[in-house]
Amino acid sequence: MIERNHLVILREIETKGSLTAAAESLYLTQSALSHTIKKLQQQIGTALWIKEGRRLRFTPAGTYLLSLAQRLLPQLEHAEKVVEQIARGHRGTLRIGMECHPCYQWLLKVVAPYLEQWPDVDVDVKQKFQFGGIGALFGHEIDILVTPDPLIKPGLVFEPVFDYEQVLAVGERHPLADMTYVKPRQVAEEVLITYPVAIERLDIYNQFLLPANYNPKKHKTIETTDIMLQMVAAGRGVAALPHWLVAEYADKMPIRAVRLGEKGIAKQIFLGIRESDTGTDYLAAFLDMARRVDW
């Protein structure tokens, strides 16, 4: 009844704006599209668009099918790529989603040996998700999610892969550089630099500043770790980052790590997959290697 080409046509009309333009980009005639949709309309008993002057406007049914198209077509298109890879003897593509900015460095340490051990598997890393990491897992947009926020939900399996301590990165000659630990009120005197994510997801707010009722003097956001630490090294601000990340950069830059609070902020990174994928060997192997990576 509703076929793939119907959905393709609707999507193309939406993006190209007209039947004629859609027809051209699909290498068909305008007439073909018109006929195809006309037939569908007869089957379902309602129009999918109405002519409004020179333009087309989707009816409710058309709008609904368009949203269906935008949901299903990417899945079909991805499936074709996967099948093609299987045909070539490749095992597939591991699509990794990252909800943890600084984990990128860690991920590289897992991916490198993984690619060696699984030459048939390609790895793709995505960082932006329309419906968040969980939605991307459910929607088969990614296969593995790297996140500090696991979610015990049916259909998904999360597993911790490593523990680390979140510390404050400060410039070498910063007054805080030689402290054993810092207190919230001390950070409140500083310019805080973070990745550009929602404040709720920043532990230095959640677990450190806000409980003590403090706010940083100023809050700046920077996308990349390198630039962020350049700023810190230049004494232009402080940043909360994983201890291992700071330690790594401390070799090449004049920065120091200071504990956040007397006990420090303990964190864990989790990998999440769909339960139905637990049996997929090359996926399980990735989890296995992730667990074993040394620090």
Next chain:
Amino acid sequence: MIERNHLVILREIETKGSLTAAAESLYLTQSALSHTIKKLQQQIGTALWIKEGRRLRFTPAGTYLLSLAQRLLPQLEHAEKVVEQIARGHRGTLRIGMECHPCYQWLLKVVAPYLEQWPDVDVDVKQKFQFGGIGALFGHEIDILVTPDPLIKPGLVFEPVFDYEQVLAVGERHPLADMTYVKPRQVAEEVLITYPVAIERLDIYNQFLLPANYNPKKHKTIETTDIMLQMVAAGRGVAALPHWLVAEYADKMPIRAVRLGEKGIAKQIFLGIRESDTGTDYLAAFLDMARRVDW
């Protein structure tokens, strides 16, 4: 490339067990199916099954496409129903998912006036989800989720619709019946009756017994509220339920409600929808009515 009929054929072969049987139930000849799949195989460059004696066994590519079929076909089939309803002038079907056993009674109070006010909209209630309520929302299996556990995630919107107190239902002649409130150790002497859900989701465990390090003498599970309260009335056990539910049944049964702990257990029920549905009028109207329902 991969068309709907390919997926249909794969699914039918899986359920019926053979090409011939699948052909019959699709009102096609065995030959047609064979040709169709053969062509697909040529396009994608790999076999989808291999003959193993008299039976067929799916190859990895076939298995993959089968899982695709089982994910996508239900969505297409649902879309057809929706479009048909739109064509008939109906607005659609509101598919409500319940993750909150006792809320059923509350739901009925919302649904009744809603159906009157929206004669074009049908309501369907589902209680079991393969991947949980969140997964069902993401997977377009349901449109509204009724749950005590909201989840602030991109793509989903949750809203509290009512507050209530969770109380202990006891038989009228039970020694606890006249207490102002009960302590964990007192419940630990009782047979506790609950709905058959995971213990993590039972507040009487999470928020009452476990923090005080107690366990009930015995734990029984019963599916239906009526039977559960019959048991309570007969003095065969106690149950933790919403106060309004116990109050309602107290009219017709010899049961009483007792507060759990000095301060009681406060609870909230949330309705969750997909963010993309916030503009759907008949859906927004449901939330609106749900918010306004009186107790």
Next chain:
DNA sequence: TTAACCCATTAATTATATTCATGAGTTGTA
């Protein structure tokens, strides 16, 4: 060994999709 299954294949047929040619409506402009 045979009957009863199974699936694959070729050639013939039927059904379906697409094009071609055209018309009717809209828009902007001369």
Next chain:
DNA sequence: TACAACTCATGAATATAATTAATGGGTTAA
């Protein structure tokens, strides 16, 4: 207001694709 340039819809002709019919070869179990 007339016209050119654009839009989409339509009917008939054509090309393409799906389906069947007929058949053969392989497997299974009695």
